[in-house]
Amino acid sequence: xxxxxxxxxxxxxxxxxxxxxxxxxxxxxxxxxxxxxxxxxxxxxxxxxxxxxxxxxxxxxxxxxxxxxxxxxxxxxxxxxxxxxxxxxxxxxxxxxxxxxxxxxxxxxxxxxxxxxxxxxxxxxxxxxxxxxxxxxxxxxxxxxxxxxxxxxxxxxxxxxxxxxxxxxxxxxxxxxxxxxxxxxxxxxxxxxxxxxxxxxxxxxxxxxxxxxxxxxxxxxxxxxxxxxxxxxxxxxxxxxxxxxxxxxxxxxxxxxxxxxxxxxxxxxxxxxxxxxxxxxxxxxxxxxxxxxxxxxxxxxxxxxxxxxxxxxxxxxxxxxxxxxxxxxxxxxxxxxxxxxxxxxxxxxxxxxxxxxxxxxxxxxxxxxxxxxxxxxxxxxxxxxxxxxxxxxxxxxxxxxxxxxxxxxxxxxxxxxxxxxxxxxxxxxxxxxxxx
Numbered sequence: 001x002x003x004x005x006x007x008x009x010x011x012x013x014x015x016x017x018x019x020x021x022x023x024x025x026x027x028x029x030x031x032x033x034x035x036x037x038x039x040x041x042x043x044x045x046x047x048x049x050x051x052x053x054x055x056x057x058x059x060x061x062x063x064x065x066x067x068x069x070x071x072x073x074x075x076x077x078x079x080x081x082x083x084x085x086x087x088x089x090x091x092x093x094x095x096x097x098x099x100x101x102x103x104x105x106x107x108x109x110x111x112x113x114x115x116x117x118x119x120x121x122x123x124x125x126x127x128x129x130x131x132x133x134x135x136x137x138x139x140x141x142x143x144x145x146x147x148x149x150x151x152x153x154x155x156x157x158x159x160x161x162x163x164x165x166x167x168x169x170x171x172x173x174x175x176x177x178x179x180x181x182x183x184x185x186x187x188x189x190x191x192x193x194x195x196x197x198x199x200x201x202x203x204x205x206x207x208x209x210x211x212x213x214x215x216x217x218x219x220x221x222x223x224x225x226x227x228x229x230x231x232x233x234x235x236x237x238x239x240x241x242x243x244x245x246x247x248x249x250x251x252x253x254x255x256x257x258x259x260x261x262x263x264x265x266x267x268x269x270x271x272x273x274x275x276x277x278x279x280x281x282x283x284x285x286x287x288x289x290x291x292x293x294x295x296x297x298x299x300x301x302x303x304x305x306x307x308x309x310x311x312x313x314x315x316x317x318x319x320x321x322x323x324x325x326x327x328x329x330x331x332x333x334x335x336x337x338x339x340x341x342x343x344x345x346x347x348x349x350x351x352x353x354x355x356x357x358x359x360x361x362x363x364x365x366x367x368x369x370x371x372x373x374x375x376x377x378x379x380x381x382x383x384x385x386x387x388x389x390x391x392x393x394x395x396x397x398x399x400x401x402x403x404x405x406x407x408x409x410x411x412x413x414x415x416x417x418x419x420x421x422x423x424x425x426x427x428x429x430x431x432x433x434x435x436x
Contacts, residue, residue, distance in 0.1 A: 014047050015047055015048045015049065015125075015126050015127075015427070015431070016048070016049050016050075016051055016123050016124065016125035016126060017043070017048050017049070017050055017051065017125050017126065017127045017128070017129055017427065018050075018051050018052075018053060018116065018119065018120060018123070018125040018127070018128045018129065018144070018150075019036060019039070019040065019050045019051065019052050019053070019129045019130075019131075020053045020054075020112070020116065020128065020129065020130040020131070020137050020140050020141045020144075021036040021052060021053070021054055021130070021131050021137065022054060022055050022059075022082075022105060022108065022134045022136070022137050023035075023036060023131070023133075023134075024036050024037065024052060024054040024077070025037060025064075025065075025066075025067040025068045025070070025071060026057055026060070026063040026064055026065055026067070026068055027057075027060045027062075027063065028060070028062040028063050028064035028066075029061065029062045030133075031223060031344030031345070032131060032132075032133065032157070033067065034223075034226065034344070034416070035131065035155075035157070035223060035344075036052070036131060037067060037070060037071065038224075038226050038416035038417075038420065039416075039420050039423060040052065040071065040072060040075050041070065041072055041416075041420075042416060042417045042420035042421075043420055043423070043424055044072070044074075045417075045420075045421075045424075046420070046421055046424030046425075046428075047424070048424055048427055049074065049075070050075050051075070051076050051077075051078075051119065051123055051125060052071075052075060052076070052077040052078065053078050053080070053112060053115070053116045053119060053140070054077060054078070054079050054080075055079060055080065055081075055082035055105065055108050055112075056079045056080065056081060056082055057079070058082070058083070058088075059082035059083060059084055059105055059108065060084075061084065061087070064316065064317075066316050066317055066318070067317065076123075078115060078116075078119050080108070080111040080112050080115045081107075081108075081110070081111040082105055082107055082108035082111065082112070083105070083107045083108075084104050084105060085099040085100045085104040085105070085106070085107070086100065086104050089107075097174065097176055097177070098176075100177070101176050101177050101180045102135035102136060102139070102177055102180035102181045102184060103134050103135050103136050103177075105134055105136050106136050106139075108134075108136055108140070109136050109139055109140050109143070112140045113140055113143045113144065113147075116140060116144045117144060117147055117148070120144065120148050120150065125150065126150070126151075126431060127150060127151050127152070127153060127427055127430060127431075128141050128144055128145055128148075128150050128151070128152045128153070129141070129152075129153045129155060130152070130153075130154055130155065131155040131157065132155065132156050132157045132158065132160065133157060133158065135160055135180065135181045135184050135185075138154055138184050138185075138187075138188055139184050139187075141154065142184065142187045142188065142191060142192075145191060145192075146191075151193040151430050152188075152191060152192045152193060153192060153193060153194045153195075153196065153426070153427070153430070154188040154192040154194070154195050154196070155196045155221075156185075156188070156195060156196065156197050156202065156206070157196075157197065157198045157202070157223075158197075158198060158199075158202050158340065158341045159202050159205045159206070159340055160181040160182070160184070160185050161178055161181050161182055161185065162205065162337075162340065164337055165336060165337075165339065166336065171337070185209075186210075189206070189210050189213055192217075193217065193430045194217050194218075194219060194426055194430060195217060195218050195219070196219050196220070196221050196423075196426070197218070197219070197220050197221075198220070198221070198222050198223055198341070198342065198344075199220065199222065199340060199341060199342050199365045199369075200220055200365060201339060201340030201341065201364070201365040202220075202340045202341065203218050203219075203220055204340070205340055206218060219422075219426055221419050221422055221423055222342065222347065222414060222419070223342070223344035223346075223347050223414075224347045224414040224415055224416045224418075224419045225347045225348045225350070225351040225414060225415060225416065226415070226416045227351070227412075227415045227416070227417065229317075229318060229321055230321060230325075230351050230352070232318065233318065233321045233322040233325055234325070236322060244281075244282060245280070245281060245282045245283050245284050246282065246283050246284070246328045246329070246395060246398055246399065247283075247284045247285075247286055247327045247328050247329075248283075248284070248285050248286070248327065248328065248329040248330065248331050248357065249285075249286045249288060249323060249324065249327040249329070249330055249331065250285070250286070250287050250288065250290065250330070250331035250332075250333065251288045251289065251320050251323070251324060251330075251345060252288070252289060252290070252343075252345055253289065253290060253291045254287065254290045254291060254292065254296070254333055255291070255292075256292060256295070257335075257337070258335040258336060258337045258381075258382070259334070259335045259337050259338050260333040260334065260335060260338075260381075261333075261335065261381065261382070262287075262290075262296070262333060263299070264359075264381065264382055264383065264384045264387055265333070265359060265381075265387055266296075266299055266300065266303055266305065266309070267303065267384045268384050268385075268387035268388035268391055269285065269303075269305050269308055269309070269391075270303040270304065270305050271384070271388050272388055272391065272392060273304065273305055273308065274304075277392060278308065278395070279307070279308075280307030280308050283308055283395065284308055284310055285308055285309050285310065285331070286310045286312060286323075286327065287309065287310065287311050287312070288312050288313075288314070288315065288320065288323065289312075289313060289314035289315070289320075290311060293311050293313075296309070296311055297309075297311055321348065321352070324348060324349065324352040324354065325352045325353070325354065327354060328354065328355070328398055329354055329355040329356065329357055329394070329398055330349045330352065330354050330355070330356050330357070331356075331357055331358075331359070332345070332346060332349070332356060332357070332358040332359065332360060332366065332370075333359050333360075333381060334358070334359065334360040334361070334364060334366040334381065335360075335361060335381040335382065336361040336363070336364065336381075336382075338364065338366075339361055339363060339364030339365060339366075340364075340365055341364075341365065341366070342365050342366050342369055343366065346366070346369070346370075347414045350373070350406060350411050350414060351411055351414075351415075353405070353406070353411070355377070355394070355397070355398055355403040356370065356375050356377065357377045357378075357379075357390070357391065357394045358370055358375070358377065358378045358379075359378075359379055359380065359381040359387060360378055360380070360381065361380060361381065362378070362380065373406055373410055374404050374406055375406070377390060377393075377394045377397070377403075378390070379391070
Protein backbone atom coordinates (compact mmCIF):
# COMPACT_ATOMS: atom_id res chain seq x y z
CA UNK A 1 0.00 0.00 0.00
CA UNK A 2 1.26 3.47 -0.87
CA UNK A 3 0.58 6.62 1.07
CA UNK A 4 0.10 9.58 -1.25
CA UNK A 5 -1.43 13.05 -1.36
CA UNK A 6 -4.03 14.07 -3.96
CA UNK A 7 -5.94 17.36 -3.95
CA UNK A 8 -4.87 18.07 -0.38
CA UNK A 9 -6.18 14.81 1.09
CA UNK A 10 -4.24 11.71 2.12
CA UNK A 11 -5.17 8.55 0.25
CA UNK A 12 -3.90 5.01 0.46
CA UNK A 13 -3.72 3.58 -3.06
CA UNK A 14 -3.54 -0.21 -2.89
CA UNK A 15 -3.58 -0.93 -6.65
CA UNK A 16 -1.11 0.18 -9.29
CA UNK A 17 -1.89 0.60 -12.97
CA UNK A 18 0.51 1.16 -15.86
CA UNK A 19 -0.89 3.86 -18.16
CA UNK A 20 0.62 3.91 -21.65
CA UNK A 21 0.00 7.36 -23.11
CA UNK A 22 1.76 9.32 -25.82
CA UNK A 23 -0.34 12.43 -25.18
CA UNK A 24 0.91 13.52 -21.78
CA UNK A 25 2.51 16.75 -20.53
CA UNK A 26 4.57 18.45 -21.93
CA UNK A 27 2.78 17.43 -25.15
CA UNK A 28 0.56 20.26 -26.38
CA UNK A 29 -2.25 20.37 -28.90
CA UNK A 30 -4.59 17.46 -28.09
CA UNK A 31 -7.42 16.87 -25.65
CA UNK A 32 -5.87 13.47 -24.98
CA UNK A 33 -3.43 15.21 -22.62
CA UNK A 34 -6.32 16.23 -20.39
CA UNK A 35 -7.88 12.76 -20.40
CA UNK A 36 -4.79 10.95 -19.14
CA UNK A 37 -3.61 13.74 -16.81
CA UNK A 38 -6.93 14.00 -15.00
CA UNK A 39 -7.22 10.23 -14.67
CA UNK A 40 -3.79 10.34 -13.02
CA UNK A 41 -4.98 13.00 -10.60
CA UNK A 42 -8.23 11.37 -9.56
CA UNK A 43 -7.61 7.61 -9.73
CA UNK A 44 -5.83 7.53 -6.34
CA UNK A 45 -9.09 8.64 -4.71
CA UNK A 46 -10.46 5.27 -5.83
CA UNK A 47 -7.43 3.25 -4.69
CA UNK A 48 -5.56 3.18 -8.01
CA UNK A 49 -2.05 4.64 -8.31
CA UNK A 50 -1.02 5.37 -11.92
CA UNK A 51 2.41 4.76 -13.39
CA UNK A 52 2.87 6.46 -16.75
CA UNK A 53 4.85 5.17 -19.73
CA UNK A 54 5.19 7.98 -22.28
CA UNK A 55 7.50 9.32 -24.99
CA UNK A 56 10.34 11.79 -24.71
CA UNK A 57 9.54 15.37 -25.62
CA UNK A 58 11.53 15.33 -28.90
CA UNK A 59 8.72 13.23 -30.39
CA UNK A 60 6.20 16.03 -29.87
CA UNK A 61 5.54 18.66 -32.52
CA UNK A 62 4.40 21.14 -29.88
CA UNK A 63 5.21 21.28 -26.18
CA UNK A 64 4.18 23.37 -23.20
CA UNK A 65 5.35 23.23 -19.60
CA UNK A 66 2.03 24.61 -18.34
CA UNK A 67 0.58 21.30 -17.15
CA UNK A 68 3.78 19.62 -15.92
CA UNK A 69 3.21 20.93 -12.40
CA UNK A 70 -0.21 19.22 -12.32
CA UNK A 71 1.23 15.72 -12.61
CA UNK A 72 0.90 14.29 -9.06
CA UNK A 73 4.30 13.95 -7.40
CA UNK A 74 3.67 10.31 -6.53
CA UNK A 75 2.92 9.35 -10.15
CA UNK A 76 6.14 7.99 -11.61
CA UNK A 77 6.53 8.89 -15.27
CA UNK A 78 8.93 7.03 -17.55
CA UNK A 79 9.64 8.82 -20.83
CA UNK A 80 11.41 6.73 -23.47
CA UNK A 81 13.01 7.29 -26.85
CA UNK A 82 10.69 8.11 -29.74
CA UNK A 83 10.95 9.91 -33.07
CA UNK A 84 8.44 11.49 -35.42
CA UNK A 85 9.12 9.91 -38.81
CA UNK A 86 7.86 12.97 -40.68
CA UNK A 87 10.26 15.31 -38.89
CA UNK A 88 13.23 13.14 -37.91
CA UNK A 89 13.42 10.43 -40.56
CA UNK A 90 12.52 12.25 -43.75
CA UNK A 91 14.79 13.02 -46.70
CA UNK A 92 13.95 16.14 -48.69
CA UNK A 93 10.59 16.25 -46.93
CA UNK A 94 9.63 12.63 -47.69
CA UNK A 95 9.73 9.53 -45.53
CA UNK A 96 8.99 5.85 -46.07
CA UNK A 97 5.42 4.75 -45.43
CA UNK A 98 6.80 1.82 -43.44
CA UNK A 99 8.15 4.35 -40.93
CA UNK A 100 4.66 5.77 -40.48
CA UNK A 101 2.71 2.55 -40.03
CA UNK A 102 0.44 2.42 -38.09
CA UNK A 103 1.45 6.03 -37.34
CA UNK A 104 4.47 8.34 -37.50
CA UNK A 105 5.60 7.39 -34.00
CA UNK A 106 6.07 3.65 -34.47
CA UNK A 107 9.69 4.08 -33.34
CA UNK A 108 8.35 4.67 -29.84
CA UNK A 109 7.53 0.96 -29.55
CA UNK A 110 11.19 -0.03 -29.97
CA UNK A 111 12.13 1.48 -26.61
CA UNK A 112 8.74 1.47 -24.89
CA UNK A 113 8.21 -2.31 -24.93
CA UNK A 114 11.44 -3.30 -23.12
CA UNK A 115 11.31 -0.23 -20.88
CA UNK A 116 7.69 -0.92 -20.03
CA UNK A 117 8.51 -4.54 -19.25
CA UNK A 118 11.12 -3.57 -16.65
CA UNK A 119 8.82 -0.84 -15.34
CA UNK A 120 6.23 -3.55 -14.74
CA UNK A 121 8.77 -5.84 -13.07
CA UNK A 122 9.75 -3.04 -10.71
CA UNK A 123 6.23 -1.92 -9.69
CA UNK A 124 4.05 -4.98 -10.41
CA UNK A 125 0.87 -3.15 -11.48
CA UNK A 126 -2.39 -5.06 -11.58
CA UNK A 127 -3.54 -3.60 -14.89
CA UNK A 128 -2.23 -2.07 -18.12
CA UNK A 129 -4.17 0.79 -19.73
CA UNK A 130 -3.45 2.39 -23.10
CA UNK A 131 -5.11 5.27 -24.91
CA UNK A 132 -5.62 6.24 -28.55
CA UNK A 133 -5.32 8.27 -30.91
CA UNK A 134 -1.90 6.73 -31.53
CA UNK A 135 -2.30 3.12 -32.64
CA UNK A 136 1.30 2.50 -31.56
CA UNK A 137 0.15 3.04 -27.97
CA UNK A 138 -2.15 0.02 -28.18
CA UNK A 139 0.57 -2.00 -29.90
CA UNK A 140 2.90 -1.33 -26.97
CA UNK A 141 0.23 -2.25 -24.42
CA UNK A 142 -0.69 -5.43 -26.30
CA UNK A 143 2.96 -6.50 -26.34
CA UNK A 144 3.33 -5.83 -22.62
CA UNK A 145 0.13 -7.73 -21.92
CA UNK A 146 1.39 -10.77 -23.83
CA UNK A 147 4.77 -10.64 -22.07
CA UNK A 148 3.39 -10.26 -18.54
CA UNK A 149 -0.15 -11.71 -18.72
CA UNK A 150 -1.40 -8.60 -16.87
CA UNK A 151 -4.97 -7.64 -17.89
CA UNK A 152 -5.16 -4.87 -20.47
CA UNK A 153 -7.72 -2.06 -20.87
CA UNK A 154 -7.74 -0.39 -24.31
CA UNK A 155 -9.07 3.19 -24.30
CA UNK A 156 -10.02 3.67 -27.96
CA UNK A 157 -11.77 7.00 -27.55
CA UNK A 158 -12.63 7.28 -31.28
CA UNK A 159 -12.62 4.62 -34.04
CA UNK A 160 -9.20 3.73 -35.47
CA UNK A 161 -10.71 3.07 -38.90
CA UNK A 162 -13.91 4.54 -40.36
CA UNK A 163 -15.85 4.61 -43.62
CA UNK A 164 -17.32 7.81 -45.05
CA UNK A 165 -21.11 7.34 -44.77
CA UNK A 166 -21.77 9.19 -48.05
CA UNK A 167 -19.12 8.09 -50.52
CA UNK A 168 -17.95 4.85 -48.87
CA UNK A 169 -14.30 5.92 -48.75
CA UNK A 170 -12.17 4.47 -45.97
CA UNK A 171 -10.30 6.61 -43.45
CA UNK A 172 -7.35 6.48 -43.31
CA UNK A 173 -7.13 6.14 -47.08
CA UNK A 174 -3.66 4.53 -47.03
CA UNK A 175 -4.27 0.77 -47.25
CA UNK A 176 -1.09 -0.17 -45.41
CA UNK A 177 -1.87 2.11 -42.50
CA UNK A 178 -5.48 1.01 -42.43
CA UNK A 179 -4.58 -2.69 -42.37
CA UNK A 180 -2.06 -2.10 -39.59
CA UNK A 181 -4.64 -0.29 -37.49
CA UNK A 182 -7.24 -2.98 -38.06
CA UNK A 183 -4.67 -5.60 -37.05
CA UNK A 184 -4.02 -3.77 -33.76
CA UNK A 185 -7.72 -3.17 -33.23
CA UNK A 186 -8.45 -6.88 -33.66
CA UNK A 187 -5.71 -7.73 -31.16
CA UNK A 188 -7.41 -5.43 -28.65
CA UNK A 189 -10.83 -6.91 -29.31
CA UNK A 190 -9.49 -10.44 -28.77
CA UNK A 191 -7.10 -9.77 -25.90
CA UNK A 192 -8.12 -6.69 -23.89
CA UNK A 193 -10.27 -7.27 -20.83
CA UNK A 194 -12.20 -4.06 -21.48
CA UNK A 195 -12.58 -1.64 -24.41
CA UNK A 196 -13.51 1.97 -23.67
CA UNK A 197 -14.92 4.54 -26.10
CA UNK A 198 -15.83 8.22 -25.87
CA UNK A 199 -19.19 7.90 -27.64
CA UNK A 200 -21.93 5.40 -28.32
CA UNK A 201 -21.23 5.83 -32.04
CA UNK A 202 -17.66 4.62 -31.64
CA UNK A 203 -18.85 1.70 -29.52
CA UNK A 204 -21.45 0.83 -32.16
CA UNK A 205 -18.81 0.73 -34.93
CA UNK A 206 -16.83 -1.77 -32.89
CA UNK A 207 -19.88 -3.98 -32.38
CA UNK A 208 -20.73 -3.87 -36.10
CA UNK A 209 -17.17 -4.71 -37.11
CA UNK A 210 -16.91 -7.56 -34.59
CA UNK A 211 -20.44 -8.98 -34.25
CA UNK A 212 -19.28 -11.84 -32.00
CA UNK A 213 -17.67 -9.59 -29.39
CA UNK A 214 -18.87 -9.83 -25.81
CA UNK A 215 -20.64 -6.48 -25.44
CA UNK A 216 -20.30 -6.65 -21.65
CA UNK A 217 -16.66 -5.64 -22.00
CA UNK A 218 -17.46 -2.48 -24.00
CA UNK A 219 -17.87 0.79 -22.08
CA UNK A 220 -18.39 4.45 -22.88
CA UNK A 221 -16.57 7.10 -20.84
CA UNK A 222 -16.83 10.47 -22.60
CA UNK A 223 -14.37 13.28 -22.37
CA UNK A 224 -15.03 15.92 -19.76
CA UNK A 225 -13.80 19.00 -17.92
CA UNK A 226 -11.67 19.60 -14.86
CA UNK A 227 -13.70 21.38 -12.21
CA UNK A 228 -10.63 22.68 -10.40
CA UNK A 229 -9.44 24.54 -13.50
CA UNK A 230 -12.83 26.18 -13.98
CA UNK A 231 -13.06 27.24 -10.36
CA UNK A 232 -9.72 28.97 -10.69
CA UNK A 233 -10.98 30.73 -13.81
CA UNK A 234 -14.16 31.88 -12.04
CA UNK A 235 -12.06 33.65 -9.43
CA UNK A 236 -10.60 35.95 -12.09
CA UNK A 237 -13.45 38.37 -12.70
CA UNK A 238 -11.33 40.37 -15.16
CA UNK A 239 -12.21 37.85 -17.85
CA UNK A 240 -15.94 38.46 -17.74
CA UNK A 241 -17.42 40.96 -20.19
CA UNK A 242 -20.81 42.64 -20.63
CA UNK A 243 -20.08 45.04 -23.47
CA UNK A 244 -20.80 44.74 -27.17
CA UNK A 245 -20.19 43.47 -29.78
CA UNK A 246 -21.57 39.98 -29.29
CA UNK A 247 -18.58 37.64 -29.51
CA UNK A 248 -18.63 33.96 -30.45
CA UNK A 249 -15.55 31.80 -29.91
CA UNK A 250 -14.21 28.64 -31.49
CA UNK A 251 -11.22 27.33 -29.56
CA UNK A 252 -9.09 24.85 -31.50
CA UNK A 253 -8.30 23.54 -34.97
CA UNK A 254 -10.47 23.84 -38.06
CA UNK A 255 -9.79 21.82 -41.22
CA UNK A 256 -10.40 22.24 -44.93
CA UNK A 257 -12.32 18.97 -45.06
CA UNK A 258 -15.90 17.77 -44.47
CA UNK A 259 -14.92 17.30 -40.83
CA UNK A 260 -14.50 20.95 -39.75
CA UNK A 261 -14.68 23.13 -42.84
CA UNK A 262 -15.76 26.70 -41.91
CA UNK A 263 -16.39 27.88 -45.49
CA UNK A 264 -20.21 27.67 -45.32
CA UNK A 265 -20.11 29.45 -41.96
CA UNK A 266 -18.06 32.26 -43.51
CA UNK A 267 -20.52 32.50 -46.40
CA UNK A 268 -23.49 32.70 -44.00
CA UNK A 269 -21.83 35.55 -42.11
CA UNK A 270 -21.12 37.32 -45.40
CA UNK A 271 -24.81 37.08 -46.36
CA UNK A 272 -25.97 38.37 -42.97
CA UNK A 273 -23.59 41.31 -43.27
CA UNK A 274 -24.66 42.14 -46.84
CA UNK A 275 -28.27 42.20 -45.63
CA UNK A 276 -27.34 44.66 -42.89
CA UNK A 277 -28.22 42.26 -40.07
CA UNK A 278 -24.72 42.18 -38.55
CA UNK A 279 -21.57 44.27 -38.71
CA UNK A 280 -18.15 44.41 -37.14
CA UNK A 281 -19.57 46.84 -34.57
CA UNK A 282 -22.27 44.45 -33.37
CA UNK A 283 -20.81 40.98 -33.93
CA UNK A 284 -17.42 39.24 -33.79
CA UNK A 285 -16.22 35.67 -34.31
CA UNK A 286 -12.98 34.75 -32.57
CA UNK A 287 -11.13 31.78 -34.04
CA UNK A 288 -8.47 30.80 -31.50
CA UNK A 289 -5.61 28.53 -32.64
CA UNK A 290 -7.58 27.45 -35.71
CA UNK A 291 -4.68 26.53 -38.01
CA UNK A 292 -4.69 27.65 -41.69
CA UNK A 293 -4.65 31.22 -40.35
CA UNK A 294 -3.43 32.85 -43.56
CA UNK A 295 -5.97 31.01 -45.67
CA UNK A 296 -8.86 31.97 -43.42
CA UNK A 297 -7.72 35.58 -43.33
CA UNK A 298 -7.71 35.61 -47.13
CA UNK A 299 -11.21 34.10 -47.29
CA UNK A 300 -12.58 36.59 -44.76
CA UNK A 301 -11.11 39.48 -46.77
CA UNK A 302 -12.56 38.12 -50.02
CA UNK A 303 -15.99 37.85 -48.42
CA UNK A 304 -15.69 41.30 -46.81
CA UNK A 305 -15.99 39.96 -43.27
CA UNK A 306 -12.47 40.57 -42.00
CA UNK A 307 -13.90 43.09 -39.51
CA UNK A 308 -15.99 40.25 -38.01
CA UNK A 309 -13.63 37.26 -38.18
CA UNK A 310 -10.78 37.60 -35.70
CA UNK A 311 -8.02 34.99 -36.08
CA UNK A 312 -5.82 34.71 -33.00
CA UNK A 313 -2.88 32.46 -32.00
CA UNK A 314 -2.85 29.68 -29.41
CA UNK A 315 -2.73 30.59 -25.73
CA UNK A 316 -2.08 28.61 -22.54
CA UNK A 317 -4.77 26.08 -21.55
CA UNK A 318 -5.94 27.94 -18.45
CA UNK A 319 -6.11 31.18 -20.41
CA UNK A 320 -8.23 29.39 -23.02
CA UNK A 321 -10.64 28.25 -20.30
CA UNK A 322 -10.97 31.80 -18.99
CA UNK A 323 -11.64 33.02 -22.52
CA UNK A 324 -14.42 30.44 -22.96
CA UNK A 325 -16.11 31.84 -19.85
CA UNK A 326 -15.80 35.44 -21.04
CA UNK A 327 -17.41 35.36 -24.48
CA UNK A 328 -21.12 35.52 -25.34
CA UNK A 329 -21.28 32.18 -27.12
CA UNK A 330 -19.24 29.15 -28.19
CA UNK A 331 -18.96 27.46 -31.58
CA UNK A 332 -18.74 23.78 -32.50
CA UNK A 333 -17.75 22.57 -35.98
CA UNK A 334 -18.39 18.85 -36.57
CA UNK A 335 -19.13 17.50 -40.05
CA UNK A 336 -20.79 14.26 -41.06
CA UNK A 337 -17.48 12.42 -41.47
CA UNK A 338 -17.07 12.63 -37.69
CA UNK A 339 -20.59 11.52 -36.79
CA UNK A 340 -19.37 8.81 -34.36
CA UNK A 341 -17.33 11.40 -32.41
CA UNK A 342 -18.05 14.28 -30.04
CA UNK A 343 -15.45 17.07 -29.79
CA UNK A 344 -13.78 17.05 -26.39
CA UNK A 345 -14.24 20.81 -26.12
CA UNK A 346 -18.02 20.39 -25.87
CA UNK A 347 -17.73 19.31 -22.24
CA UNK A 348 -15.56 22.32 -21.41
CA UNK A 349 -18.09 24.49 -23.22
CA UNK A 350 -20.83 23.05 -21.02
CA UNK A 351 -18.90 23.94 -17.87
CA UNK A 352 -18.15 27.42 -19.20
CA UNK A 353 -21.94 27.88 -19.13
CA UNK A 354 -22.06 29.99 -22.26
CA UNK A 355 -24.57 29.50 -25.11
CA UNK A 356 -23.50 26.96 -27.72
CA UNK A 357 -24.05 27.20 -31.47
CA UNK A 358 -23.21 23.94 -33.23
CA UNK A 359 -22.58 23.25 -36.89
CA UNK A 360 -23.13 19.50 -36.83
CA UNK A 361 -24.82 16.76 -38.83
CA UNK A 362 -28.27 15.90 -37.50
CA UNK A 363 -27.48 12.16 -37.58
CA UNK A 364 -24.23 12.44 -35.62
CA UNK A 365 -23.45 11.83 -31.96
CA UNK A 366 -22.65 15.52 -31.43
CA UNK A 367 -26.11 16.72 -32.44
CA UNK A 368 -27.76 13.88 -30.54
CA UNK A 369 -25.84 14.72 -27.38
CA UNK A 370 -26.56 18.44 -27.56
CA UNK A 371 -30.27 17.87 -28.13
CA UNK A 372 -30.37 15.46 -25.18
CA UNK A 373 -29.19 18.21 -22.81
CA UNK A 374 -31.44 20.91 -24.25
CA UNK A 375 -29.15 22.62 -26.77
CA UNK A 376 -31.01 23.04 -30.07
CA UNK A 377 -29.12 25.84 -31.82
CA UNK A 378 -27.75 23.44 -34.44
CA UNK A 379 -27.27 23.73 -38.20
CA UNK A 380 -25.53 21.44 -40.72
CA UNK A 381 -21.89 22.33 -41.27
CA UNK A 382 -22.35 22.24 -45.06
CA UNK A 383 -25.62 24.17 -45.48
CA UNK A 384 -25.09 27.93 -45.83
CA UNK A 385 -28.77 28.89 -45.75
CA UNK A 386 -29.57 26.89 -42.63
CA UNK A 387 -26.48 28.27 -40.89
CA UNK A 388 -27.54 31.80 -41.80
CA UNK A 389 -31.09 31.35 -40.50
CA UNK A 390 -30.08 29.56 -37.31
CA UNK A 391 -27.24 31.96 -36.55
CA UNK A 392 -29.49 34.98 -36.93
CA UNK A 393 -31.95 33.45 -34.49
CA UNK A 394 -29.15 32.47 -32.10
CA UNK A 395 -27.82 36.03 -31.97
CA UNK A 396 -31.31 37.37 -31.24
CA UNK A 397 -31.69 34.87 -28.40
CA UNK A 398 -28.37 35.97 -26.92
CA UNK A 399 -29.22 39.67 -27.15
CA UNK A 400 -32.60 39.03 -25.48
CA UNK A 401 -31.17 36.61 -22.90
CA UNK A 402 -33.45 33.79 -24.08
CA UNK A 403 -30.92 30.93 -24.05
CA UNK A 404 -32.01 28.04 -21.85
CA UNK A 405 -29.50 27.23 -19.12
CA UNK A 406 -28.32 23.67 -18.65
CA UNK A 407 -28.86 22.45 -15.06
CA UNK A 408 -25.70 22.09 -12.97
CA UNK A 409 -26.54 18.49 -12.12
CA UNK A 410 -26.33 17.60 -15.82
CA UNK A 411 -23.12 19.54 -16.33
CA UNK A 412 -21.39 17.88 -13.38
CA UNK A 413 -21.99 14.42 -14.83
CA UNK A 414 -19.09 15.21 -17.16
CA UNK A 415 -16.53 16.34 -14.61
CA UNK A 416 -13.24 14.47 -14.91
CA UNK A 417 -13.50 13.40 -11.27
CA UNK A 418 -16.87 11.73 -11.78
CA UNK A 419 -15.72 10.04 -14.98
CA UNK A 420 -12.58 8.77 -13.26
CA UNK A 421 -14.77 7.10 -10.64
CA UNK A 422 -16.50 5.25 -13.45
CA UNK A 423 -13.15 4.20 -14.87
CA UNK A 424 -11.99 2.97 -11.46
CA UNK A 425 -15.16 0.89 -11.10
CA UNK A 426 -14.31 -0.79 -14.43
CA UNK A 427 -10.82 -1.55 -13.12
CA UNK A 428 -12.29 -2.93 -9.90
CA UNK A 429 -14.56 -5.19 -11.91
CA UNK A 430 -11.64 -6.68 -13.81
CA UNK A 431 -9.82 -7.50 -10.58
CA UNK A 432 -12.96 -8.91 -9.02
CA UNK A 433 -13.63 -11.14 -12.03
CA UNK A 434 -10.01 -12.24 -12.26
CA UNK A 435 -10.10 -11.41 -16.01
CA UNK A 436 -7.02 -11.86 -18.16
